[in-house]
Amino acid sequence: MMQHLPALLVVVPLMAAPVAAILRWRRAAWALALTVSWAVLAMAILLLRRVLNEGVISYFLGGWVAPIGIEYRIDVVSAWVLLVVASIGAVVMPYARASVEREVEPQRVPLLYSALLLCLTGLLGITVTGDVFNLFVFLEISSISAYALIATGPDRRALHAAYKYLIMGSIGATFIVIGIGMMYVMTGTLNMADLAQRLPEVSSRTVSVAFAFLTVGISLKLALFPLHLWLPDAYTFAPSTVTAFLASTATKVAVYMLVRFFFTIFGPTFSLEVMTFQWVLLPLALIAILWASMTAIYQMNVKRLLAYSSVAQIGYMALGISLASVPGLTAGLLHLFNHAIMKAALFMSMGAVMYQVGSVRIEAMRGLGRKMPWTMAAFVLGGLSLIGVPATVGFISKWYLVLAAVEAGLWVVAVLVLVGSLLAVVYIWRVVEAAYFQEYVGEFEVREAPLSLLVPIWALVAANLYFGLNATLTAGIATRAAELLLGVGS
């Protein structure tokens, strides 16, 4: 069975989704989703171990050898992203039950789990596939389910947010299809490895245009500044569980796609020297960091604040990629993991506040430091990580990023990264100030969130601290992945 893991990883949640959709009991649908998400995590860990020991795993679906059929191809980069997606899935699912019951109408709950599983399937499928068109198909599975998931939010603005996301997302997907078509028309193949071999021979205006379309399409999905317009609304109005899940997986997988196309398919030589994408990406990333962090400061809704912070954090990842050196890419890939666990912890603690208080506006945070000590402590630790305080994962990624910038001789960039951290201090402080230095003024008795919410949150916080203190494992894998992408080292 071990040799079939790449396929099973995607097929198990895929088959669970239709079952969840016809289940009558909400609890049963949840239990199924939970079991599946843990099974997926186990498989992802096994795969990562195998990849680290044995190198690239290739799996020919249907038994048809690569360019003829579809190939699943897992290297260190994809195994790493797989781990991120799978672990977030595994932590969000136990959290989901209580939170979803509170925020989503009961008759939609089994369907919501089905959609969550489909979204997970899509994201996993994108990550393991070695075929560009297959990537598009799974991208659409994850996107369409994400549109529906966002629309389940309790406010009517969730509908408008989902619609806007749908339009932007479909434009992005169609651009990606155009890009794939242009690569195909020049090479006659859809397999990534095969494309990587054949593209340099046919380098031409068409290939450059394909590159441009793919970049724009993926940036739309990635919410890279200035194509991020759909993100704040979508994250604000979606149910807390959905926000936590999407914020820490969907954009990460989009980063993966970007890296995959830039470095594996087009190759560093073409991307860096012919298209010089780094000089487009670098300024955009910097603007994203500064502008989004400043916008976050003025938000009155903490979910929205965190959403803008996500745009800024995506900027950090893009910055790491744009440096296009081993330390830069390491920083980008490391931040991918680190940001996933800290943002999930932050959004989930806001979900816990939503559960008990019914609002996530800053005013609603007043005095919660004493009323919900565990939840707010988790928020503070997550916030410290976001700022990049030592002993948290945020510090590790910032450290690598600054190192990479200095190594590239870009002192300004290193300084701006630190400025971004200072801005993060300001917006996190606003919440902390309300929670710890103001009195609770509400009429209702507010209690600590139930354990089913707290345990997943604290699991993430623990991971935040553990990998902040002991980064050898994560940084080691990220470095290997970066070396693989740039074609240096092993």
Place this chain on the structure above:
Amino acid sequence: MRILGLYNYWVFVFLMMVGFYILISRRNLVKKILGLNIFQTSVFIFYISMGKIIGGTAPILVEGEGEVVYSNPLPSVLILTAIVVGVSTTAVALSLVVRIKEAYGTIEGDEITAMDNEMPPP
């Protein structure tokens, strides 16, 4: 001949531009979806154009005849998938429009934005 050879692709570009224009300039939510459909269909035309061989025939194997040129089956397969994806997106988008109409009473994008802005911030 060079111009003729690219005619199909240029019409694809034109149709794509029309669809894309509807998509980003119109404020009516249903109209936007129509634009999306035209946009996507233009891409289908692009793919199918690249699979065609002049003088070829549909890729359904005929036995016993030696020299038959078949057009490329792969773009057809890809586009079959893309059509299905397109209609799925359309269905979800339309149900969103129905819900938006019920919740807001209008399907004009800018009116909805105005109403969003007048609501208490979340």
Place this chain on the structure above:
Amino acid sequence: MSDQVILRVATKIIVPTILLYALYVQFHGDFGPGGGFQAGVIFAAGIILYSLVFGLRRTQKVLPSWVARLAASTGVLIYAGTGVVALLKGGKFLDYSVLAHDPEHGQHLGILFVEIGVMITVLGVMITIFYFFAARGREDL
């Protein structure tokens, strides 16, 4: 529209033909254009036509909403299940060659199954979507 005699009679003749044609498209897909997806859509179109003329309630007596919903799920499971069976029989996922004694026969069998899966899902999905849209408009506004 159920008071229109011509419509009713015509529909009664046309709908079975459409359904039969859907099956033809399904099983002739190996030799000519067609296959599970097209067949599912045509089948669903037949049901939709019936419900336009005879009303939703009568249609749902023939094909209740939960059946359509179940079909949508079942089709996906049939498709993926075919892959899993292949996997259990020692091939790769979706490798039909191992389904029967000789590979070509196995391929035929596999294609048959997956096309049926596609058809069931598509007809289930299309009918479900139509029911939901129709029910939304019809109820007490």
Place this chain on the structure above:
Amino acid sequence: MEILVDFALLALLAVTAMAVVRVTNLFAAVMFAGIYSFLSACLFTVMDAVDVAFTEAAVGAGISTVLMLATLALVGSKVTTPQFRITAMSTKVPPRRPIFPLFVVLVTGGILVYGTLDMPPYGNPDDPVHNHVAPHYLEESGHEIGVPNVVTSVLASYRGYDTMGETTVVFTAAVGVMILLSSLRGRDTYGQEAWGDEKVQDLDVGFVDAFGEEMDAPSPKVGRRKKRKRRKKGGRG
């Protein structure tokens, strides 16, 4: 001859697409979009993609149009004129000048045209697309799969996994539509207080309740009938 038909169809497509842009009535626009789909189906036939043509005719001109019309029946088909409109909030919305969208579209189109310049010409058998993977399908599928329609072989076997993904996408659409349209109608809420505990009880209908003997709406809603039934039972909330 083929080329002439091709040219004519493409020209018609362009005209129809422009019509969709210009028409203000949504019903007319939907009809034009249907025609557009149908024309593209014809074009696909000319270009030897019969399966695609079949699907486009069934889906684009069929199901899509039906869904669009069903939506229009629910939302109305009038588009307010683009000039001065009074919105529901009675704020005047100035007509947005479409210069920016036009600019974006022109740039995108320009880049694409630039990209087509190096493309291999249309319909030439020496193009890379016809010489790399596709020949395997055409030459080998006869004995590897044994199905005359190569498109079916590729769809169901060589790239069968894509088709499984496609089936899943369709299923996802159903899940999406069910999630969206199984909600209460006209709910206009600002927070989670939208449904009290009692309502939750009422809503808690599973399969059998919702789709029981007397078929009603497919979406479990708080229908009048159901409330009456519950009252008869004495209610359990």
